[in-house]
Amino acid sequence: MKVSILLMTLIIAASVSGVSNAADGAKLFAEKTCTACHGKVGNKPLMPDYPKIAGQNKAYIEQQMIDIKSGKRANGNSAAMKGVMVIVTDDEIKAIAEYVSKLKP
Numbered sequence: 674m675k676v677s678i679l680l681m682t683l684i685i686a687a688s689v690s691g692v693s694n695a696a697d698g699a700k701l702f703a704e705k706t707c708t709a710c711h712g713k714v715g716n717k718p719l720m721p722d723y724p725k726i727a728g729q730n731k732a733y734i735e736q737q738m739i740d741i742k743s744g745k746r747a748n749g750n751s752a753a754m755k756g757v758m759v760i761v762t763d764d765e766i767k768a769i770a771e772y773v774s775k776l777k778p
């Protein structure tokens with residue numbers, strides 16, 4: 674009895690986290706300090722030479738984050754962002770990319 678309640682709770686928790694990617698993306702975008710440099714909704718960067726990312730293509734956002742994290746992309750000001758990427762996992766990158774791609778440019 675107790676075991677089946679526990680199992681049900683786990684299944685519900687797993688399915689909730691599975692479908693809430695967009696909401697997670699919004700939360701992560703703020704929590705991982707992306708907002709500090711790219712603006713609250715990704716369209717007002719901190720510095721004039723930092724990019725606006727709101728509404729950018731999802732696959733592109735994901736790839737740039739992966740490349741900045743790994744150091745493969747090391748042009749311009751990407752070093753400024755590399756430091757924060759150590760706290761962002763591959764799954765989180767996907768959720769954030771989904772969210773940012775849907776923001777209004």
Ligand code: HEC
Pocket residue numbers: 702705706707708709710711722723724725726733734735737738748749750751752753754757761769
């Ligand atoms: C400390 C400042 C800073 C933080 C924090 C930061 N970024 Fe960046 N980000 C930058 C800068 C600067 C660039 C541009 C690098 C360059 O000049 O090539 C950039 C580039 C990008 C790009 C590529 C844009 C393009 O047009 O190529 C994406 C996507 C991006 N950031 C998303 C994020 C996300 C998502 C987060 C949070 C996990 C984040 N950034 C956190 C500063 C930051």
